[in-house]
Structures are given as structure tokens and as C-alpha cells.
Amino acid sequence: MVQSTDLSQGRSGTIAMSAAAVETSTGNRGLQLEERLIFEYAHADRSGVDLPEPPKVKDRLGGLRRRGAIGLPGLAEPQVVQHYTRLSQKNYAIDSGLYPLGSCTMKHNPRLNERMARLPGFGDVHPLQPQSTVPGAIELIGELAGWLTTLTGMPAVAMSPAAGAHGEMCGMMAIAAALRARGEGHRKTVLVPESAHGTNPATAAALGFTVKPIAATADGRVDVAALKAALGPDVAAIMLTNPNTCGLFERDIREVGDAVSAAGAYFYCDGANYNAIVGRVRPGDLGVDCMHINLHKTFSTPHGGGGPGSGPVVLSARLAPYAPRPWVVHDANGWRLIEEGGAIDGEPLGRLKAFHGQMGMFVRALAYMLSHGADGLRQVAEDAVLNANYVMARLQVALTPAYDGPCMHECLFDDNFLKDTGVSTLDFAKAMIDEGYHPMTMYFPLVVHGAMLIEPTETQSKRSLDEFCDAMLHLARKAKSGTAADDFKAAPRFAPRRRLDETLAARKPVLRWRPTNRGPDDGPLKQAAE
């Protein structure tokens, strides 16, 4: 039995039942308001929009008019606004406070970015308008491309990937295309360090590569000796995250790049952690062949509850010819979009998505870059690294760092300090919720037992970090007292919901509301606990 595991959530068996039942008649607790589903408001006659009578015409639907109702609920605008406002109040967010989710880079999302993305000249233009009517939009893509290539020291960038994982797909396709063009399509092995994001092996496997894991050394870096031993004539590429998922800079990265290149393979860099080095190190100087950039991490575009992302991929000269359509070019006639063509040696590179990329994210990222400038972006990396090292320095008196510092933009602890306390990393995280914090990333990277990956980002003040560290030290001391395990198991107690039964959710999946679940439209909110 070989397991693929994510231990980041609990089992129902570990959920302690609450003694503190809700005592209000409404189920609300002050500002924490219970909220029914939109379907439980159900009045098909209501609407939150006023639309005119449609013009009378003879329809052209070929007899395919829908029969019967769709079943959508009707709500007036005030109900809609209240519904989503109440839902929003059940979410923790960067705007609420420190959100130390390691590897996800929850930095402040400037509202200027939002205003710029909504300028009609960007937000209200169609991708298939004549190019002559959108020169400023094409210029914006071109200017952002210029910032990305200059910052990374790479000659080209593919702008269309919709997110980081999509960018990985793009970069690995470019590598596959380059290998085929060289007549070396037989290279089918991709080396991936054990600590990598799950997307790396998933991407490589989807493209037909065989994934070969590379071990880590005791100091949290890729084992260069093991890597070199694995580099053979069958190796297509290495996928390496730098700074890596343990929050450490791969000291031997130049050596890795040289060895990979000498072996005839390509160097894919996962740029998820580029925010730690932006403006201080150019990946192009590290021997990288391609790297995706998560605009929502390094360049502050909003995370939006899990997307949309945007994952431009910078490419070395030897991979640049294999970028997907479309391209943005600048010539004597200004900026232009090349939508067709680009096939190399009969290898169609094709499209990765319809249209030209995540324009809304491009505007936000460029607004952020212009705001910071080259000087400010360098400061971003420095403050991010300083904040992470500060948290590590303050916490290491009670928590156990997985590796020696300095770290880069995030600091990693294992669960050694919880040994014999009866408190797990999961319990500790849930207790953080009661203290008013979003937990750090848990149980990732997989190479560290009970991992706690903390990324404060550069947009937190020293006071904010101090308060966070005080809370963490308090919890660590409490856990080590040996008498508080039940308290930890019962956490969270003050969140909109207590621990949720994931076993029930998975054994009997309920993935949509059905009319049989309907609650009363007025009166006390139905608690669907059956």
C-alpha cells in the first residue's frame, strides 16, 4: 500500500464535542449571524433586477425553448446584499489581520489595483475588438511583460497561462517541445525534490513524464549529489522551487543549473516563492530555463477565495521559440498582438486558453509594480525576509525550527515541541483560530513532520508580528504544560463553526442543495443537523 497523504485536516474521531452550546434563540451570537442558503429564501416571483418587457418577436429557437422552471430562487436586492455581507463576515481575510499561510504569500492587496482594473479602457474592452481599438490594452500587456523579463533577467515571457499550475504546464510543454525539436523526445524523466508542491509532479505526469523524486539533505536543501547521480540521458528536466518550500535558498543552485544544463536537460524553476528575492536576485542569473510567476503572490493581485490566478512564464533564449500563442510584440508600428502562427518544426504550440491571458490580473500587477518601482520591490523582498526571520527568532525559544536559519520569506517549524503533549499540529492550528489568527500552512512540506510553515509577508508591522508571536508563544507554553490537550482538541470554539465532520462529507457527498432540504422562509433558521 502506497499512500498519498495530506494530513492537514482532522478525522472525525479526534473531534471533541462542545460543552458550550449556543444559547441565543436565533442561533446568532452578536455580530456573528447565521445565514440560510439562497434557496431557502425561495420566492420565484421576486427579483433583484428590474428588466423591461422583451420586444415581441417570432422566436428563432428551433423549438428548443426550455420547458419547466430552472428552480432559481428569487431575492430582492436588499436580501442579496445582506446575504453576501453575512457570508463575508464568516471569512478570515488579509484585511482582517495577519494571514501567515506559508507558501501562499498573503500580502496586502492594494485597492488602487482594483480601481485601475475597473477603468473602462481595461475592464470593458473585448478580447476580439479590432486591435486598432485597444492599443492601450496591448501596451499594458507589453509593459508588464517588460517588467517581468527585466526583473527576472529572462529574455521572453508567455503571458497567457491562467494560474501557476497552468504556467507549469506551459513551461513543461515548452521543454517537451524543445526536446522534440532536438530529436530528444525520448528524455522522459523529470526530477522533482520531495519537498515540491503537488502541482509539480501532477504537471509532469500529465505530460507523460515519469517523476523521479530527489531526496533532501539534512539542512533542507536538494541533495546535489543525489541529483547529479540521477542526471542521465533520460532526464528531460528538473523542477525546483527556489527559494524552496522549506523557505530556504538553494545555496547550490548555480551548481544544479550547470549540472542540469551539462546533462542536456532543462531547469524548470517553480516561481511560487519569487517574492522573497524579487529585485535582489534575477532568476536568469541562476541558470533557469523557465519559471512561472504567480502574480497573486509576488505582485499582490487578490487571492479571491482561491482564484483567479495568473501565471506568466519567463523563458530562456533556448525555450523562447516554444512559447504558446498569442504573443505581444513591439515594432515600428507600436504594440501588436500576434494571435496565430508560431509553430516550430511542425510542433504545434497552440493555445493554452481562449483569448490573451488574465488581463484583469495584469492591470493589478502592473499598478503594484509601478507603485513600488524597482527600489520598492527590492525593499519588498528585504522586508519579507526580515519579517520571517524575526518571527523565527522570536518563536524558536518555544517552537522547534525544522532547519537552521537564516530563512527567506517564510520560516518552518516541526512538531517536535509538541512531543508527548497530546497536542497535534492540527490542534495547535485550530487553537490559533480562537486567538484570532488564520493558521499557518500545516503538514506541508511533506518532508517535515507535523510541519508549520509561517509566512508573515512584508505588509505586516512589527507590532503585528509581536502580537502574533506573543500568541504563538502562549499557545506553545500552554501545550507544553501537559494539561491543556482537551482544550486544544475542542478548538476552535469562537469561530463561526467548530470542527467540521469531513468523514461524513466524503462518505455521503452532498454537493448541492435540493428542494427536500428546504427550510422555512421566515421564522427561526433551520439547523440542518439531521
Add this chain to the structure above:
Amino acid sequence: MATVKYTDEHEWVSVENGVGTVGITDYAQEQLGDVVFVEVPDVGRTVAKGEAVAVVESVKAASDIYAPASGEIVEANAALADAPGDVNLEPTGKGWFFKIKLADPSELDGLMDQAKYDAFVKSLA
């Protein structure tokens, strides 16, 4: 009396009249946690030793189950579709996965017996 053997992937196989019944051990179900889904192989499928033939999933883990020997799948435990928790409750009883008609029973010779497996589990602690 059936003989029960164990693989180092924490599967058990109980052989009777040339047919092996396969499941996962108590140790394995403990490691997985609450089982929420089991995918069993189609009856009639011919499998090779070491081939992945079933999948067991808990909330946060998924594991492949391998054929302990070559042969033909002659029965699969359809009841697990509605009651995956049987794997937790009775891993060596009604939580069995599939039955395989062994092509070559000697393929099982290298597997562990109860005592060896118990020692193996102890060594993992």
C-alpha cells in the same frame, strides 16, 4: 483452514482452494483513518502480481492496493460502496476488497506469515 499471508504494503491475502481473498490490515486502516471510498476491480479482469487493482481513500489520503499475485478477479466486495467504514470496523472480515483466482500460488511464498508481519509492524513504531 485458510492460510493468511501479509505483504509489506500492509495487505493480507487469505487463500482457500486456490482463491485468495485480499484486504488491508488493521494497522493499515489505523494509518489511513476513516475510510470514505473504496474502488474495487471489475470481476473477470486478469491482473499481474504487483499491479494496482483497487484504491482506498480516507478524507485526506488515497492508497493503491496491489495484486499480491497474478490471476483473475473472481469477486469484488460491492458492499463497500455503501459501507466503506467496514474497512475500519472489520478490516480482515467484511472489509475485504476482492477475491483473486491465483495463477501460480507459489507467488505468495515470499510473503510474511502472522508472526513475521507482527514483528514488521512493531519495527515501524
Add this chain to the structure above:
Amino acid sequence: MRYLPLTDTDRREMLATIGARSIDDLFRDVPPSVRLPGPIAGLSSHMGELEVERRLGRMAARNIAASDVPFFVGAGAYKHHVPASVDHLIQRGEFLTSYTPYQPEITQGTLQYLFEFQTQITMLTGMEVANASMYDGSTGASEAVLMANRVTRRNKAVLSGGLHPHYRSVIETTAHWQGFRTVGAPVDADGIEDLSALVDKEVSCVVVQNPSVFGHVRDLTPLAEACHAAGALLVVVVTEVVSLGLLTPPGDMGADIVVCEGQSLGVGLNFGGPYVGLFATREKLLRQMPGRLVGETVDADGKRGFVLTLSTREQHIRREKATSNICTNSGLCALAFTIHLTLLGERGFTRLAEINHATAVRAAERLAKVPGVKVLNETFFNEFTVMLPKPAAPVIEALAARRILGGVPVSRLIPDAPLSADLLLVAVTETVTDADIEALATGLAEVL
């Protein structure tokens, strides 16, 4: 710098706590040869809000916005009116600046709206289960083919000649690099293709768009039957989701997987992205569906709550065995979509669809009266194809010079099909007025 709270005093104190002499000390693992001594040359220095607004505002002002002119551009992205409260609500920081709901106790807001979103998608499409969204319609279509390949254990997809050429290209790119075959049917501008002859025992799925990229509305029931008889799946793509307010849903015609571009509701044009892919299927195929899923459960107090579920299909657990490498969905666009649809409700949504269709019918009737213009469609929803007496691309440029954005020349989507050079796709939504239709008809008459 306004986004950076640390002061120089803070920095000194923090370095002292760490026991580092300088910031450079913290970067000591970086090989000295690649450390940059100062800001990267060739890029501007930091700017205030006003300067950034001026600079980007100038760029934006050079573009013609859809709301400012008679606008008939569609082909996979549609201009619709988005109620003010949608944009207000999605900008609430608790939605905008939250992440994937990994901690369900403090992200019930995101989880509940995704559960509602999934339910709405099943209702619109007539399917049983839907995921929490994909990047967009085109990538969703490609994922649908991969899913069909897994389900049927076959690897040949038939692509309709009425499928949006970008979607076709995305599927072909995926096919080329992920190792499956595609059979592309000829361009079907007239909406008469019969794909059932192409469905053999090797085919995993047929991908068909309804209404087609040329606007034709077809009954897909016979095609669904042909697919099922051959053991293949029918994948139906809908690029104009508003059409589902008026048309028989794909689920009622036998579709096995339905993929929609959801941009029409809540999202806006955004020059091509971000958009939101809707993905729905049959319950029995659930385990092979890509993407995130939200499910209902109870918490330790027995209260109803929501969690991400069935995540063992996903990359962070299955790694190289995952159903897809996708990590993010399109959360915020899904939120905009679901809020807009909630505002519309049954009555608003079906009426919106009626208005779109009726306005388009009037536009088609008016354009048919322009000398030399022929409307190809018998049937359509809010977009149809017209044949011009000369190539469409320069005509569109000439109209643009008159500040009329008259549609999408088919040659923009299919540059290598000379027979299509005179074809123009014209989209007509509720934002189009009688005056706009008259402007287009008059403009066309002038430039033809």
C-alpha cells in the same frame, strides 16, 4: 512606501533580535555572484497613487470601451449589464483578500457561496453535480476531454466544426502534449453537420457547442444517443450562459459533461480574462471530475457547515496520480457569477434571456435588409452569422473608424479558411439599443 509598515527603527531592532548585522546577512545563502547591488536598472522608481492613476489612465483612455459605442462583439465573451451591487459585494475584503478555504471554520462564507454556486450550475445545465469552477470555458473544455478519456479508457475526441476555434485549439494543444487524438470536423458555418458518423468504438467523447460559435441552436438528443450507443460521452460547451435561461439545458438532451464560460454573468469583458469556467456532470462520473468541490456536513455542535471534499482526486494529495494539475479555481469570478444570478433569480434570468433573444432577432431582421448582407442562421440565441459581399475584417475596421464595433470576423478566429473570410459573427445582448442596431445597419450599408 505606502504598502510597507516597517520603519528603519523597526528594521534595526528586528535585526538585533535576530542577531544579524544587516539585511545582506539574511541573504547570505545567495551566491555572492548573483546578488544585485542595487535596484534593477531600466525600471521606474516608486510612485504615488495619483501618478500611477495618471499613467495607467492614459493607457486605458486609448482603448474604445464597449459601453461607449454600438457594440456587437461576442464569439465567446459577451457584453452584459452587471448590477452595481455585484461589484460592491465582491470587493468586500473578506471575499477579495481571503484564500482557498483550507480552514473551513473561518471560511464558511467562501464555502457556502461555492455550495450555492454549484447548485445553481446544476440547475442551469440540467446536470447532477458541478464543481467550484475552472479557469475558464476553454480550459474547462480541455479538462472535460481528459475526464472523458479517463472514464471511457479511450483516447480519441471528436471536435465539432461549430466549436469555438480557440476552444478547439486549446483541446488540440492538450491533445498534442498529453497524448490523445482529436478528429476535427470541418468548419460548420451553416449548422448542418452530423457528427454521429464519426462516433466509433475508439471515441471517448464528442465535443459540441450549443449555440455553436456561428450561433446555431441544435437538438443534441440524437447525437447523445449515438455517443451512448458507441460507449462515448457527449461533452456540451456553452459559451453564452445566458442562453440557458431560454433554451433546453444540455442535461435534458443527454449530455454527460457540460462546460460553460460563465463570463456573461457578473464578470465583465476584461479583455479576455479572468473569466470563470462552469463544469457539471452526472453523479456516476463524480470521482473522475476535476476541480475543487464543496460539500455539506455538520460541525462538532451538529450545525450545518461546508467543507472542501473529495479532495483525494486533487494534486496536493495524489500528486502525479491526480485527475488534474489544477490548483486554483476562479473563486472571485464564481462569486461575481453567483451574486449576479442570485440578483436575477428565476424571473430576472429568464427575462434577461428573452430580451437578449428578441433584441437579436430584431437586429438580424434589420441587417438582412442591408443590401448584400445575408443572415446564415435559421436558429440562434443572441448571436448569428452574416455573410458579407466582401471580406469581413476590413469592413470591421472601417466600422471601427466610425466608432461602431460591429462583430467578430470569422477570419480572426480561423485565419486559414478562405471560404469563411466573408463571414461575420454578430452578438446582440440586452445592452444593444434600437439606435445601436440602426447605426450598425447604416454603417454597414455605407462601408460595403
